[in-house]
Amino acid sequence: MKVSVIGATGYAGAELLRILSNHPEVEVAAITSESHTGTSIAEIYPHLVGFYDKKLTSMNDLDQFADSQAVFIGLPHGHAMAIGRPLAEQGIKVIDLGADYRFHDESIYEAWYKVEHTHRNSGAVYGLTELYRQKIKTASIVGNAGCYTTASILALAPLAKSHLIDTKNIVVDAKSGVSGAGRGLSQNVHMAEMAENLKAYSIAGHRHTPEIEQALQEISGQDSLISFTPHLIPMSRGILSTCYATLQEGVKPEDVDQAFYEMYGQEFFIRLLGRGGYPAVKHTRGSNFCDLGWHIDSRTNRVIVVSAIDNLVKGAAGQAVQNLNVMFGLDEGSGLKQVALYP
Amino acid sequence: MKVSVIGATGYAGAELLRILSNHPEVEVAAITSESHTGTSIAEIYPHLVGFYDKKLTSMNDLDQFADSQAVFIGLPHGHAMAIGRPLAEQGIKVIDLGADYRFHDESIYEAWYKVEHTHRNSGAVYGLTELYRQKIKTASIVGNAGCYTTASILALAPLAKSHLIDTKNIVVDAKSGVSGAGRGLSQNVHMAEMAENLKAYSIAGHRHTPEIEQALQEISGQDSLISFTPHLIPMSRGILSTCYATLQEGVKPEDVDQAFYEMYGQEFFIRLLGRGGYPAVKHTRGSNFCDLGWHIDSRTNRVIVVSAIDNLVKGAAGQAVQNLNVMFGLDEGSGLKQVALYP
Amino acid sequence: MKVSVIGATGYAGAELLRILSNHPEVEVAAITSESHTGTSIAEIYPHLVGFYDKKLTSMNDLDQFADSQAVFIGLPHGHAMAIGRPLAEQGIKVIDLGADYRFHDESIYEAWYKVEHTHRNSGAVYGLTELYRQKIKTASIVGNAGCYTTASILALAPLAKSHLIDTKNIVVDAKSGVSGAGRGLSQNVHMAEMAENLKAYSIAGHRHTPEIEQALQEISGQDSLISFTPHLIPMSRGILSTCYATLQEGVKPEDVDQAFYEMYGQEFFIRLLGRGGYPAVKHTRGSNFCDLGWHIDSRTNRVIVVSAIDNLVKGAAGQAVQNLNVMFGLDEGSGLKQVALYP
Amino acid sequence: MKVSVIGATGYAGAELLRILSNHPEVEVAAITSESHTGTSIAEIYPHLVGFYDKKLTSMNDLDQFADSQAVFIGLPHGHAMAIGRPLAEQGIKVIDLGADYRFHDESIYEAWYKVEHTHRNSGAVYGLTELYRQKIKTASIVGNAGCYTTASILALAPLAKSHLIDTKNIVVDAKSGVSGAGRGLSQNVHMAEMAENLKAYSIAGHRHTPEIEQALQEISGQDSLISFTPHLIPMSRGILSTCYATLQEGVKPEDVDQAFYEMYGQEFFIRLLGRGGYPAVKHTRGSNFCDLGWHIDSRTNRVIVVSAIDNLVKGAAGQAVQNLNVMFGLDEGSGLKQVALYP
Structure with missing residues (x-):
């Protein structure tokens, strides 16, 4: 399956790319960054050389996500809602690593984040896999849990x-x-x-x-x-x-x-x-x-x-992939069964 | 004034030597270590080269403390009592950096440290300077507060x-x-x-x-x-x-x-x-x-x-010197007014 | 294929286990340690919980290696020769992560390591994969290059x-x-x-x-x-x-x-x-x-x-697995194409 | 004696203040920063609270240095020359921690630093104390050695x-x-x-x-x-x-x-x-x-x-103070005989 990553130059985005490179069922389609559009992701993160040489695109070109079955969003809070809505409307599953889709009561979000919530009643499910697994299975939008x-x-x-x-x-x-x-x-x-x-x-x-x-x-x-x-x-x-x-x-x-x-x-x-x-x-x-x-x-x-x-793994990108696996009926540990790096 | 340091090879002991080298009123007499007797302290701690070239002695030779007005003890708990008692009886002020003299109710010490307290009713004062300053002034034994x-x-x-x-x-x-x-x-x-x-x-x-x-x-x-x-x-x-x-x-x-x-x-x-x-x-x-x-x-x-x-400073050796200053009527900050090392 | 790891409790051994757990063609048979025989490897290295629960055995029981096609040795120098010889004689491929099999002229080994070389003319190949790949393909014993x-x-x-x-x-x-x-x-x-x-x-x-x-x-x-x-x-x-x-x-x-x-x-x-x-x-x-x-x-x-x-990877366990892949005609990057952990 | 510090908010400047606070012969007069003029130095460096509460001034007010016998300069290269010249002309000793006064042949400075040297023939002495001590004694300007x-x-x-x-x-x-x-x-x-x-x-x-x-x-x-x-x-x-x-x-x-x-x-x-x-x-x-x-x-x-x-000490601020001591006939180690912080 194809997936895309919006906002790939933050640490969570880079970590997603690391994990996805090891995922047997996933191919990464578009990688976006508004601040580094046109640059190769491996220029920014040289540890990705050999795995990704894609150029970063702007997320505003929605067509590029057409063949992605899921899109991960790694934007600062307040920015995922604007792109999450059109993606969901196109039937693309959305996994937001930020806070925009984490609250069932949007007024709590607004009180703590000081931002108006513009995508109410999105049906988003809270993405803490072990606790919300059943709901995540059928969710269109997952608000991945914070670290x-x-x-x-x-x-x-x-x-x-x-x-x-x-x-x-x-x-x-x-x-x-x-x-x-x-x-x-x-x-x-x-x-x-x-x-x-x-x-x-x-x-x-x-x-x-x-x-x-x-x-x-x-x-x-x-x-x-x-x-x-x-x-x-x-x-x-x-x-x-x-x-x-x-x-x-x-x-x-x-x-x-x-x-x-x-x-x-x-x-x-x-x-x-x-x-x-x-x-x-x-x-x-x-x-x-x-x-x-x-x-x-x-x-x-x-x-x-x-x-x-x-x-960055269970607290962000790893759990996002775990949620992806659940949403698409894959083995929940697919791409994730790596031993920790010790010492 | 002369002071001695018993158990100088631990980190608190070495830190005491660092601080005392900068103290205008203090001269270090004996430095002891049971495990490294005969070795120079600067061999163990090369950062002390240029300041101390004394050989480490055994604490069991009590005569060496005769001209010390105060003795710092940096031994593991349970070991300060045995040497603290004879020192105090000789009229030498004792500042113990360990736990032996910290408790007013020795049964609490015994319950938590699993060691019999062999120097009860020592009159020791708890050495948290800012809170016990008045009592420290006249104390014979100070149980320096833990870190x-x-x-x-x-x-x-x-x-x-x-x-x-x-x-x-x-x-x-x-x-x-x-x-x-x-x-x-x-x-x-x-x-x-x-x-x-x-x-x-x-x-x-x-x-x-x-x-x-x-x-x-x-x-x-x-x-x-x-x-x-x-x-x-x-x-x-x-x-x-x-x-x-x-x-x-x-x-x-x-x-x-x-x-x-x-x-x-x-x-x-x-x-x-x-x-x-x-x-x-x-x-x-x-x-x-x-x-x-x-x-x-x-x-x-x-x-x-x-x-x-x-x-190691306010949590151990620094506060011990602060207590020394209080006990001997010196400026409380003597030897201690150093700016932190930043960055 | 089955492989075993001798001397698994050192860092190189633990790293081998990490890498092998991700290797699609390899199953780990015996894991040995002379100092911790009988203990589970995951007790010593809790990061391995979920991947290995094997008990550590003694390397002296040669029978346990019978179904292993290759054995990695992670012993201090001077100890691999004694076990490497019988393993090689049984037709088991040996990859030694130590120094015993690195030198073509054993007298150089003896001069620098102060140990007698007891397995001369072993036919060992130096295991720096990129430079010795052709010879490694057919080697019985590989002396994995140092870090x-x-x-x-x-x-x-x-x-x-x-x-x-x-x-x-x-x-x-x-x-x-x-x-x-x-x-x-x-x-x-x-x-x-x-x-x-x-x-x-x-x-x-x-x-x-x-x-x-x-x-x-x-x-x-x-x-x-x-x-x-x-x-x-x-x-x-x-x-x-x-x-x-x-x-x-x-x-x-x-x-x-x-x-x-x-x-x-x-x-x-x-x-x-x-x-x-x-x-x-x-x-x-x-x-x-x-x-x-x-x-x-x-x-x-x-x-x-x-x-x-x-x-621990290209300088030890990773290169050892790279050599294994070469020795057995597998994809040279099998189990090794992981992105670095950054940041 | 009074001294001033120009460009005090860099690490070398802050370190100078740390060392000078312990110098028995020195009082710090002006502390300047062009980027933080009007702010207290202790707001920028809270470790200095208790020692310095001075407001940072602009170096352009030369009058403030009138009663300083020496001025330390902690500016980026290329900026010390402009302020060093008028200070030296007023008879104030200058110790520059940057590169402007380090080269006897200004053309080498210009070739490597890509900046025109505007204070040629300044008589500056290279400030590596142990090697240039005799010349430093009578120098008006010292170009403190690099780290x-x-x-x-x-x-x-x-x-x-x-x-x-x-x-x-x-x-x-x-x-x-x-x-x-x-x-x-x-x-x-x-x-x-x-x-x-x-x-x-x-x-x-x-x-x-x-x-x-x-x-x-x-x-x-x-x-x-x-x-x-x-x-x-x-x-x-x-x-x-x-x-x-x-x-x-x-x-x-x-x-x-x-x-x-x-x-x-x-x-x-x-x-x-x-x-x-x-x-x-x-x-x-x-x-x-x-x-x-x-x-x-x-x-x-x-x-x-x-x-x-x-x-930051022997490689910058400490050696600068050592040079000050030499220039003014003080004990060369004055303010500098501190034991290293170990561990």
């Missing part, structure tokens, strides 16, 4: 679903490598300043907060309220999310274990390290895995769940 | 003291560079495995937990209970502590601000970045500063405080 | 072959990530000490020196003498080799270009960045590519060639 | 002076942390792309080449010709320079040793690790030291010298 949100929701979903925790009293302390900040230049990502550095940002205001709350509410059927704090870590890739929740009265450690094994026992891309397990981001580097470990703090009656992913 | 604990207690103390938070419902998510794991070798600190890696450890069981709780209880006069999670970060030095506490009813953002400025407004080594401020560990690298910023999350009614220190 | 040597020989071979340089006046300044030092623990690879650090080692005595000289002599038909200096770089993976050679009289820049394009123009795994090109190790990370760029310094009449590889 | 050049010249000077090497056949392979590329933003220094990366740049054309040659010619009285290759290393600070020279006939290892000990035996800031020594940049981090080790490769008749410095 922090994938790590955090996967960590908390079993507990929320089994009503083991108070979903209104959760702290999510998340840590990301600097590729999460994108390819754009800023003093924040200048290596001289960020090497051997570490800091929090967007406290109490990061836009992944309502996305996590939306998912936990849907899974638990209860209101959810979280304090979410992202941090910048001196490394390229990887997210570790440390999630703290208060256990409901009477919950036993075995109940917690059971919740995880029941929900994820059959999932290939979720590796359960068990109670007492310590995921390390490097074990997921370059792979589509989410590694999970959980701990009971009996002194404080909290459960602490730690999850590790590669922010 | 994570210094960062975490300084972040929460103003809120605890002013009764603005529920001291029994606190989450402290702390992140440390690998020097915090010590100089010993392990797969955990092998650079090939730890570069571009990130992980939590000792969840619900780290020994700095009761130390933080002890301080918050004394400051607030109320029970304290925290969930403390340390993380290993791919960098050499630095700690960032992200602390989450629930605000008491009716607390206003200005109350929070006031608590910080009242408590720390005159402190040289605590830099208040204010409400909305984001400390970065690199701004404290190699310096004795603790940088603090705080944030109100009105949606969840939490206050989030972020603190940054250099784990 | 520094692969990068350095590929950089200089076209110039040596075309007699454009003085092969007795070459400087090779090479830089490697710390995984090149192996998985063993030492202060050298302690992250607190090696992060933000950089140093040379084994000057004028590194064992890859005679290996480079051997290849250049064979290619040029002339004596070769190089000064080789390896450096440890604060990163996990990757080698950059900067090679300086004096041009023979009258050599023009176009002659240099032609030498590279003639020799490597059809090679998939060698990417020519051209005259003026600057390879970066990260563009090869996790891939089997060797990127090459060359520069003419007309002031000094030198040509400077820069090559970049991933030390 | 790569300081490391490389100090490595080769004893051999050039003692005529032990062929000064026309030298290879200098140098490696620098990314702060050497300055504070400006570029994809090259984006941490996501530069972490775990490594590359060469400016081969056969880097502007530090003629600066090294000039010094070696003056020291040896012979022509000098070098191939100089700089590399970008994934770390913030530090330079390692690996220098290869061919020994003259009959030179013995002891002659090499003697050359180093004779020239540098009494130098505090040059630490001789001896024949066989391996400098590591981290041992010099934040300090003004240059660590040197040398090796004889008898097979190739080469001497290989390795030198390590902190590019």
Whole structure:
């Protein structure tokens, strides 16, 4: 099948190309970039030499997508809606890696992203594969889950679903490598300043907060309220999310274990390290895995769940391909069963 | 004045030597190491060439400390008590960088460290300078505060003291560079495995937990209970502590601000970045500063405080020298007023 | 076909398992380790969970290799000969990732490695695929090329072959990530000490020196003498080799270009960045590519060639699989056409 | 004494402020920046909070320098000449950290820097302290030595002076942390792309080449010709320079040793690790030291010298202060005797 990638020069776009080059069922048709139209993608990303020598086109030429069965969108939020609508209307499946199609209640999107939502009632499905698989199968548009949100929701979903925790009293302390900040230049990502550095940002205001709350509410059927704090870590890739929740009265450690094994026992891309397990981001580097470990703090009656992913794979391009596989009835792991790069 | 350093080959010991070489009032007498007796300290740490060419001695020869007015101890926990007692009995002031003298209730020490406490009722004072300065002035033995604990207690103390938070419902998510794991070798600190890696450890069981709780209880006069999670970060030095506490009813953002400025407004080594401020560990690298910023999350009614220190300076050797200065009536910043190494 | 891996717990062994899991024609039979016999490989390397759950066996049970058509050996030098001989005698193809089978003149091996060579006249072929492909096709034993040597020989071979340089006046300044030092623990690879650090080692005595000289002599038909200096770089993976050679009289820049394009123009795994090109190790990370760029310094009449590889892939496990493919008549890139992990 | 800093917002300027804050004889008067005039320096560099709260001024107001006895200039090349001339004419000593005053033959400067030299015959002295100390004492203008050049010249000077090497056949392979590329933003220094990366740049054309040659010619009285290759290393600070020279006939290892000990035996800031020594940049981090080790490769008749410095200290701001001390008859190490930050 043919697919196209809109907005290919960002890190998520480049990562999509990396993964798709290894996908046995997929051929990449158009690759677009408004800022580098006419340039070869391999000039911008020399690691792609030998795999892609296509010239970047403008997304505004819709004809080029005519023989694509699916189009991935890697644009900044607020820009996917304008191109997503005509593509969907042409019957092309859309997988948006940005935030435009992630919210069921567009007013939440508008409140947090400060942008008018211009493609309401699109029927988009939230693209966190393990939790929304059935709906993704028949979706026309998938709003691929965010990076922090994938790590955090996967960590908390079993507990929320089994009503083991108070979903209104959760702290999510998340840590990301600097590729999460994108390819754009800023003093924040200048290596001289960020090497051997570490800091929090967007406290109490990061836009992944309502996305996590939306998912936990849907899974638990209860209101959810979280304090979410992202941090910048001196490394390229990887997210570790440390999630703290208060256990409901009477919950036993075995109940917690059971919740995880029941929900994820059959999932290939979720590796359960068990109670007492310590995921390390490097074990997921370059792979589509989410590694999970959980701990009971009996002194404080909290459960602490730690999850590790590669922010550009399971947190972006890998999960997008996983969703593609689900949408088209392919083996869900097709093109994705790569071992992490370690050490 | 003369001082000696027992257990000088660990990172805290080496950092003490770095700082003391710049201290105008101090001369280093004996430097000891049981594992490298007879070796020159500069052979082990070539960055000290030009400053120290002393041979390492064994601490068991007590005579060598006779003309030292103070002795720093940089031994693993459980070993400082045996040497601390005879030193104190000889009238030599003791500053222990380990955990042996940090707890007022030795049974807590014994429960968390699994070691019998053999120097009870030593009169030791907890060495977190800004909070215990008055007692440190006249102390014979100071149990220098731990690295994570210094960062975490300084972040929460103003809120605890002013009764603005529920001291029994606190989450402290702390992140440390690998020097915090010590100089010993392990797969955990092998650079090939730890570069571009990130992980939590000792969840619900780290020994700095009761130390933080002890301080918050004394400051607030109320029970304290925290969930403390340390993380290993791919960098050499630095700690960032992200602390989450629930605000008491009716607390206003200005109350929070006031608590910080009242408590720390005159402190040289605590830099208040204010409400909305984001400390970065690199701004404290190699310096004795603790940088603090705080944030109100009105949606969840939490206050989030972020603190940054250099784990080997304010978190160990720097604070030890600060305590020395206080104990001997010197300018508290003597030898410590160095700008951080940035970038 | 079935293959086995002897000495799988080192980094090269683990990398072999990563690559082989993606190889469509290969199934892994036995995985051995003398130090961890009985343990699951995924316990030691959790990134392999989901791909390998085999228990590690002892290599001394030769029967377990009976249905393997080829065996990879990842043992320290001096140990491959003892197991290589019986395997070869049983008609099993051997690919040794160590140094034991790299030298045509065993006395050179003995002089540099200080070990007696006990498997002389083994008929082993030197496993630098692009240069020895024809011989590798029919080899029973391949001595897989070293990491520094692969990068350095590929950089200089076209110039040596075309007699454009003085092969007795070459400087090779090479830089490697710390995984090149192996998985063993030492202060050298302690992250607190090696992060933000950089140093040379084994000057004028590194064992890859005679290996480079051997290849250049064979290619040029002339004596070769190089000064080789390896450096440890604060990163996990990757080698950059900067090679300086004096041009023979009258050599023009176009002659240099032609030498590279003639020799490597059809090679998939060698990417020519051209005259003026600057390879970066990260563009090869996790891939089997060797990127090459060359520069003419007309002031000094030198040509400077820069090559970049991933030390564990093209410098070890990837090239081993490339050799396997050649030995068994498979597509040479089978299992190896993966895009580098960037950023 | 009062001094001022022109162009304080670059890394060298900020480092100057760090060092000067610890200098017992110096008070900083004006701090200028054309791009951030009116901003506080501590807003740009929060690590300076507590030490500097001055507002940045424009350098064009010459009156503000009237009570400064010396002015440091941290401007891009080509800009120091315009301000250096009027300052010198007012009798203010000038220490330029850029290239404008480094060349005795301005035509070499013009050829390599592509800028007209507008302050010829300025009487400027080259500011590599250990080699030009006598002239620096009475200089009005000092052209502070470059970072790569300081490391490389100090490595080769004893051999050039003692005529032990062929000064026309030298290879200098140098490696620098990314702060050497300055504070400006570029994809090259984006941490996501530069972490775990490594590359060469400016081969056969880097502007530090003629600066090294000039010094070696003056020291040896012979022509000098070098191939100089700089590399970008994934770390913030530090330079390692690996220098290869061919020994003259009959030179013995002891002659090499003697050359180093004779020239540098009494130098505090040059630490001789001896024949066989391996400098590591981290041992010099934040300090003004240059660590040197040398090796004889008898097979190739080469001497290989390795030198390590902190590019922002001995390679820029530290040496500038060292030169200030010499110019004003202060203790040469005043403000500079700080132990490196290790680990």
